[in-house]
Amino acid sequence: MNRFLKILHLYLDGFFLGFCLIVLPAASFILKSAEAGALSDRQYGLSYLPMNISAVAVCLLFQKAHRKWGSRTLLVVSFLALGGYLACMLAAGRGHLNRDVFLWILSANLCLGVGFGYLLSVLNYETAVIDPAIQDSLLLGLHASLGMGAALSPLAVHFFYAQGDWSRTLLALLGVWLPLLALSFIFRPCSPRGDAQKERTCPSRSSGQDVLTAVSGVSSCSPEKSGTPLPAKAWFFLGTILIYGIAESITGNWSTIYLTRVKLFSPATASGCLSIFWVMLTLGRVLSSFLTLKFDPRWIYRLSPVFMTCAFFYLLGLQDESAAVPAYALIGGACSYFFPLSIGLAVTYFHEFKESLSGLGVAALMVGVSLGSSLTGFLQDIRWMTVTGTMQLAGIAAAVLILCAFGISLAKIPVKGAASCSI
Known part of the structure; x- marks a missing residue:
């Protein structure tokens, strides 16, 4: 072909x-x-x-x-x-x-x-x-x-x-x-x-390129030592990804219901908000992939949950239907690079566990997605939570991510990136 x-x-x-x-x-x-x-x-x-x-x-x-x-x-x-x-x-x-x-x-x-x-x-x-x-x-x-x-x-x-x-x-x-x-x-x-x-012989890369390789989801060609447990700090990265999954899944799965039922916005506005969220999620990821080559990815990483938190709480207080689309554009842009950089930074810090972290990172995201979609739906049905409370939970999760992002990215990125390649 x-x-x-x-x-x-x-x-x-x-x-x-x-x-x-x-x-x-x-x-x-x-x-x-x-x-x-x-x-x-x-x-x-x-x-x-x-x-x-x-x-x-x-x-x-x-x-x-x-x-x-x-x-x-x-x-x-x-x-x-x-x-x-x-x-x-x-x-x-x-x-x-x-x-x-x-x-x-x-x-x-x-x-x-x-x-x-x-x-x-x-x-x-x-x-x-x-x-x-x-x-x-x-x-x-x-x-x-x-x-x-x-x-x-x-x-x-x-x-x-x-x-x-x-x-x-x-x-x-x-x-x-x-x-x-x-x-x-x-x-x-x-x-x-x-x-x-x-196994393949792979060229050496800089730490910025190593982050990009992990963003793409491509595993390392250097084998891990079987039976070696992940370091404790690597599990903190996975926990952070889980919390992020809660915030993203609430946005993607509950926004249409929240905007039409609670805010009483039109279905057209709700559809437009969900569309712009995914557009900005894509464009933000493209932009961040270039920014990580120019700037320290840790600072880009730390800013993401700050913007997320501001956007979520702005949305909760929103009354003007015409301002809903810009709010979701900000949420999408802020969310766009947090998960890829979480995996990327974890792999950069713990390169010898690259393959495990790539798989476990996706699993942690899906667990967070499950909590943000399935568990919140159950809590709403038994009246322990409202749709508004679900969106507030997304804002709280984003605020917690601020502390997580600063805490797990304090260490300096290794100057010399380890070898990496496609599968």
Whole structure:
């Protein structure tokens, strides 16, 4: 396969995955309405639990699965799972025909977790090995395409909702899914399966480039010593990522409900806010990847939760609907680089644990996402928390991150970066 066409194929897959990920949050205010499913807060929150569990499991098993089956097989499995997700969501979207909306959404998110975990892992791997010399740029483009898909998803849901049937979004996605599934069957990996086991000789990099390598999610080619426990400070990084996951998941999963139910803003405004959040999340990550090459990444890292906290509490006191979109732009920009830099700095400080930290970092994020989506939904349903209280929790989590970010980044970044490379 021509290199340009292969990159285009991978980017289209990333765009499609990003689009799929945000369909449910974008349609949450519809599915919670009496005529479309009447999901309770507990049901809506719990619906994310199968996705979080399956995504964590798949990410942790990816290396073993990739060695056994290779990229093409996992790509096919990913798209079959995403097809199951779209079919189940379509059944939920036509909930007036059966009343089993909650069960369909649970099934959909189970499929989404499997598809997300395998597809994103394969995309990261295949993009990185196309050309190791420019892997950072290629991976940056991949995650930008995923972010743009996430940004357009709420707009598409609102467009079809205004036309009278939001589930047409899913029909359109199924129309795109079919050719992408067909392409996955003829996909030619850059290298045969099993190459993940081989070590490579890698060029030395500066600490700034090392942070970027970790941001891309590419693992080290230097093996870890088996059985060696992670240092205590590395666990503090993982705890910080977990707290961040709570704040991000509340923003991504509860914002539409908060803006339409509590603030009484229009669905169009809520969709626009969610879109701008994902746009700024993408653009902020692109900008920060260049800033870390020019400035000490620790200071960029410390500023992120400060901006997050200010944005969340500004949003809580907001009454002007026209100011909601700028508020979400600030939240998205502030959130954009905190998780990548958490992984990047942890890997820079504890380079010999690079592969473990990359996997555990994703797992910690997904646990935080689960707490921010599933647990908060349950607490709302038993009336221990309100939707407003959920958004306040995001602001509190961001404030705690200020202390965490300063505390765990006090040590100087090692001057000499260790060797690193693509998988």
